[in-house]
Amino acid sequence: MKKTALFLSLALIGMGSALAADPAKIDWGKVPAVNVPLFYPGQSSYEWLISDAHKGAAKETKRGDACAFCHDEPDAEKDIGNNIVAGKRLEPTPVKGKNGYLELKVQAAFDDKNAYLRFQWATKSKNRPSIDYPGYRFDGKEWKAYGGPQLNADVLAGKKPAIYEDRMSIMLDDGKVPNFAKQGCWLTCHDGERDMPKLATKEEVAANPLMKAIKRADVRKYLPASRNDPSDWKTGKTVEELARIKAEGGFVDLIQWRAHRTNPVGAVDDGYVLEWRNFDAGKNHFASNMDNEKKQPKFMFDAAKFGAKALTADDFGKKDMFLIKGVNAVPFDPNAGWKEGDILAQYYLSAADAAGSAADNKGTGVWKDGMWTVVMVRPLGLTNDDDKTLKAGGVYSIGFAVHDDNITTRGHHVSFVRTLGLGAKADIEAVKLP
């Protein structure tokens, strides 16, 4: 991975931004660092938070009081995370040996073109970060999903290997989402979502007017304003009402660096949360490698470049297995002599294919000595209707999340909300680059 990824990303970041700093050349030693404690939240959904189970805090949380007003004692995050990760409450399927707490080092800078956010955290594994992604395995007849994140029922039951990519995510608001400045990401975390209590059934989703209208098959993060009853995913507002809220800026930006699906092509994805966790308009840096009509992969590895046309189970945890269009991918050949146990990637990557608002963000991550160092590059002054516009002097509310060690959904470590200021007073102050 290392060489291709670095080369590609540097080339991309350099492209079309003559006045922008090269993030690799920023002297981060001169930029102040803020340590943000992250903790394992389990199933502490918004519905749990406003219920009597959140003893002595239900009414306050419901009326919008800040989490940190109460949760500000020393080691607050550490205690919560350690309690929950061990399964004492809010976690029905504890992952053995998982850490409840993680320290995230955050630095920020900006120039006339971009904001640069740098993150550092220690991975649980000291040998290798989670940079693989579940694959499609040929069983002699069909290509079936292989591997899954740690909270997946089959993985918990030991029927599938634990495979998932590390991620660094931020949610960001410019003051237009009510209460985000006080309650941060929890506004988007609800019962009914994947791996959360009262998981919505396929039938419930299929019968739901909003889900039908937006053509979604499951419930994902949503903001309270998108529902008539914020605690009931089924009470979605009309598409017209949602369009109005979006036009008024009532959504949060959701930006993710992904160790498998974006990092190798120097990218960071760009999404937003309103009625669902959407990707921005345009095309992502990664796309499904499954041809749903032919029920076979779209691309396989170029054996001349990759050393083999496919992976095997043995390669996981060992080999860099990014399938990159224009680099090591060739169109899938159904007659290439497929054997049971051959595995192909679930996603292929392409920086060249990425387009529109979805392709705004760039970035790179380097893992060394048990530590990820990730730099996200976000252009200032974006005017897309699915982006929050960053500008010099601006102050934003920001929440952080790290997915570490082959896990997704609630299996992350998260922060209480913070402020980010671009040359303005805030918890995290971005330094203006010379």
Add this chain to the structure above:
Amino acid sequence: MKTTRPILLAGCLFLALAGTAPVHAAVDEAAAQALAKKNDCFKCHAIDKTKKGPSYKKIAAKYKEKKLDEKEAIKQMIEGKKVKLEDGSEEDHKIIETKDPKELSNLAQWILSR
């Protein structure tokens, strides 16, 4: 760690040496804070700022003024009696998860000596 306030210490020493009263254990600050932390007390009470509940300093001052003692504070911790909130509503106070009189007394003394 045992930290002892000089005055208390002097008092205890005096009493102990004089042999006229039972030995008065000094407040074990670390134990008091650990118990309070474990029981979520700090989520509603800080040492010197108002959160959902009054600060420990304010509680200590009130007790001094009203000449209430540690017994009253322990009652608050173990009985879960109604507390009045700023907005006029009432709710049951948190019940502490220990019945050990020594631990309770130590925490009460710690609060009242803020």
